[in-house]
Amino acid sequence: MTSRTLLARLDLRDLLPHRTDYDLRPRTVVSDLVAGVTVGVVALPLALAFGVSSGVGPAAGLVTAVIAGIVAAVFGGSRFQVSGPTGAMAVVLAPIVAQHGVMSIALVTVLGGLLVLLLGLARLGRVVTYLPWPVVEGFTLGIAAIIFLQQVPAAVGVKGAVGGNTLVAAVRSVLAAVRAGESRMLWTLLVVLVVAVLMVVLPRLHGALPASLVAVAVVTAGAEITQLPIARIGALPDTLPTPVLPGFTAATIGDVFGAAVAVAALAAIESLLSARVAASMAPGGSVYAPDRELVGQGLASVASGLFGGMPATGAIARTAVNVRSGARTRLAAVIHALVVLAVIYLATGPVARIPMAALAGVLMVTACRMVVVSTVRAILRSTRADALTFAITAVITVAFDLIEAVQIGLVVAGFFALRRVARGSSVQREPLPGPAEPGDEHIALFRLEGAMFFGASDRVLTAVTDASTRGGIVVTILRLSQLRMVDATGAKALADLVAALERRGITVLVKGVQHRHRRLMHTVGVLGRLRHSDHLFDSLADAVGHARSHVHRHGRGTDIPQLDGRRPHP
Missing domain, CATH: 3.30.750.24 (STAS domain)
Structure with a gap:
């Protein structure tokens, strides 16, 4: 390594926040405000749900959405990324809680965050650029399918199963709704349909309308007026904990270090893929700084752990809502976290009355918009090897695990690439x-x-x-x-x-x-x-x-x- 390369690696200015991260012109600020409020409303129940499903508790989910959401937005490398608790991280945390107890999560979160921070400081963020296009698009399609399937229980008016495969949980939810009777399912499906129609029609009537926010407000008002017998968000915690350094010894660090490595790997991969997908979804395209993104996500998890939260990652569902809602800068992600914070202290009553089916409708439409038909068609028509890599990655993402999907997708893509190189020799x-x-x-x-x-x-x-x-x-x-x-x-x-x-x-x-x-x-x-x-x-x-x-x-x-x-x- 030359001295010039070493000095470039030691120069951390490109990893720090800069005044160019924001655009304070009124029109841009209004766009970020609308997007941030929209994402904040969507993120609230998700934060609660992921906190519960991880075994850490709903308060931990809210802490992560607020603290990690702000830190990652300020220090991260994407102007669209929205960070917080995710379903994939909840799946990883559940066995950690079972093995080491809830009290270990704060230490795991801080250690995992430090590892991600070190990856960013070591300039390893570009590793994600080696992911083949079919793998990224297959991962995106799989994530879109998971987002859609995760909303099925709320869409049919039943409580979703904690953990497990999303496809199996969706099928079981539909069967449970049918057995319970058609009344509630019809009402929740009607709410989902109204939200979907409004989100599709409103932008055509007026492009500046925050379609998802308006749709949620309309169906919430309608549900309250008609007293629909459907599930609402429900009671919310009204305080945030005081930051505390988690207790640790050499022995406890050794016990949970393997878990911290797994958390760090998932946080890095999911965040970088989410940032990359968000950049491709942005109107006219966008760029992101992968090394800075890792630094931001690492700091976010460290801060979240100090407040008793969960490890943070880039959340593709909320990021997609952010982009589709018209976000321009990272200010939208900051506002999303402040909305969650404001709700905790000021507006738990009205927000608690939002139908879960309304949020399910927002995410279902968002999931459908994540799938670009022309892109899928182009991959399937490219080469047989790329089409197979795309399909395998998507199926494994839905059926098994996100990290396994990326790993197996890379193996399949690498196999076909080596075969092509060998045939060219x-x-x-x-x-x-x-x-x-x-x-x-x-x-x-x-x-x-x-x-x-x-x-x-x-x-x-x-x-x-x-x-x-x-x-x-x-x-x-x-x-x-x-x-x-x-x-x-x-x-x-x-x-x-x-x-x-x-x-x-x-x-x-x-x-x-x-x-x-x-x-x-x-x-x-x-x-x-x-x-x-x-x-x-x-x-x-x-x-x-x-x-x-x-x-x-x-x-x-x-x-x-x-x-x-x-x-x-x-």
Whole structure:
């Protein structure tokens, strides 16, 4: 690492908040205010639900939405990202609570946040850019499906099961609603339908209308006037705890460190993917700073843990609502957290009367809008490998786990990528350049192209060995100038090839080793296996000339006996 690169890594100015993060023009502030209020209303029940499902409690969910929401918005690297408790994190936390107890979550949250912070300071945020497009889009489609399925219980008027697979929970909720009778289900479905229609129609009537907020207000007022027998948000906590440093010892840190690593991995991956998806959803596109995003998310979890909250991640559902509601800057995410805070202290009564079905309708429409049909169509029509990677990632996201989906999607994409690279690697036997001369039939010239790596080396080795050991070949010339990539396995295969041919008495000449490959070739032993250092050439004409002189010197024309493995002079 050069001194300039080291100084660039130590310069933390790009990881800190800047005045350009905000646009205080009235029109922009109004847009952020409307979006922030909308997301705040949507985030409130989700924070409560995820706190309960994690086993930590509803108060922890609210603390995370407020504290982590503000810290991540100010210090994070995305101007659209909304952070807080998420369903994926709740799934990870539940077994931690069962194994280590509720009191361990504060320490796990702080440790996980510190690990994410270190990832950001180490400039590892760009790792997410290596995720293939089909994996990202498959993850997005899967998340959209999960968001939609998570709203099914509220849409049909039953209480959703805590934890478990969202698809199974959605089916069970529908069956339970049918068994309970159609009355409540019809009313909740009507609320969802009204919200969906308003969210679709209102923007067409007036683009500046906060469709989701208006829809929630309309159906809440209607439900109160008609006294609909449907579930409301219900009673809310009215205080926030005082920040306290969680108690710890070397032993307790050792006990929960593995859990903290799992939390940090999920927080980093989910937040970076959410930020990337949000950037692609933004009108006209957007950019985000992945290293700063990790720093912001790490600080957010640390702060949340000090207040007794849960680990924070970027929340794709709330982020999507934020973008669709017209957010312009990170001020919208700050306002969303302040709305939750204001509700805790000032407006628990009115907000408690919002029908859960109304919020379900908002999220269902949001989930549908996350799926861009043209993008899905483009991936499915691209290549069979990319389409399969996309489908597998989406299915595993819904059926199993978010992190597993990304991991398996990467493995599938990597497998197909390696297969394409291996197929692009070839070895061709070529005629010798220029007019034919006596003895040329005893010289084999091979051109190696593409990549010489673990996925193709065995095939290349077999092809050259088979062709060189038939027909009285005395000299084999390997043209390596067209090799774009060579790894240690490929270099080892070349060294074994040279050694095997030399043992059979076949002289090997190597032409055109690129400068960037020479060190590896020398280290692994390719060049050391040559019979003589003069058998390495930069010019094909020189290599062919040397091969012909070798043939004439030891075979006198075409009447050449097979060598017995002894090494004659070059």
